[in-house]
Amino acid sequence: xxxxxxxxxxxxxxxxxxxxxxxxxxxxxxxxxxxxxxxxxxxxxxxxxxxxxxxxxxxxxxxxxxxxxxxxxxxxxxxxxxxxxxxxxxxxxxxxxxxxxxxxxxxxxxx
Amino acid sequence: xxxxxxxxxxxxxxxxxxxxxxxxxxxxxxxxxxxxxxxxxxxxxxxxxxxxxxxxxxxxxxxxxxxxxxxxxxxxxxxxxxxxxxxxxxxxxxxxxxxxxxxxxxxxxxxxxx
Numbered sequence: 001x002x003x004x005x006x007x008x009x010x011x012x013x014x015x016x017x018x019x020x021x022x023x024x025x026x027x028x029x030x031x032x033x034x035x036x037x038x039x040x041x042x043x044x045x046x047x048x049x050x051x052x053x054x055x056x057x058x059x060x061x062x063x064x065x066x067x068x069x070x071x072x073x074x075x076x077x078x079x080x081x082x083x084x085x086x087x088x089x090x091x092x093x094x095x096x097x098x099x100x101x102x103x104x105x106x107x108x109x110x111x
Numbered sequence: 112x113x114x115x116x117x118x119x120x121x122x123x124x125x126x127x128x129x130x131x132x133x134x135x136x137x138x139x140x141x142x143x144x145x146x147x148x149x150x151x152x153x154x155x156x157x158x159x160x161x162x163x164x165x166x167x168x169x170x171x172x173x174x175x176x177x178x179x180x181x182x183x184x185x186x187x188x189x190x191x192x193x194x195x196x197x198x199x200x201x202x203x204x205x206x207x208x209x210x211x212x213x214x215x216x217x218x219x220x221x222x223x224x225x
Binding site: 004009033035040041042043044045048058090092097098099100101102103104105 | 115117120143145147152153154155156157160162201203205212213215216217218
């Protein structure tokens, strides 16, 4: 069965901290994505990766970076967390058949 | 870039009544269309997708959607809803011209009333 896992379901951090959100997929997909989800705004793409060590900016990359050292793992990094980055973060990977599979999400609160 | 409009942010409906959740997208070029469902505190799960072929697409849990190219719409329907259908529903667009990107609507919160 297809599986995308995220390292934490809930996370609380302080302003200025460096935050790592991890995502792992077991489907050998080349494409992986990070979104943030906010009420009334839907899902907005932060970054995506189409291969190991390759990345592309999405619609809202400011304040974020990513790392893809291995095919199965895609990390989202908040270099210096701010309160406006409090959100739900969703990771996804994509099949060649254009279907995205989502992880359960990480609800991040920055105090 | 593509844009996706879900006109209704909240839809309350009585149990066993029919429901339609509306979705319109911006581009008339070749597109792939998706509906996802999100239950509380969970990630998104694919309900159905249109890639090509028949414009009427059937998905899981009794949902179906119709691709209407002339109206650039992909409305989601179910003839009789259950309490368990209460969730957030997202329409999404992708396609050969969007690279690998998916564009999501802002979501429709469906509440089924007993």
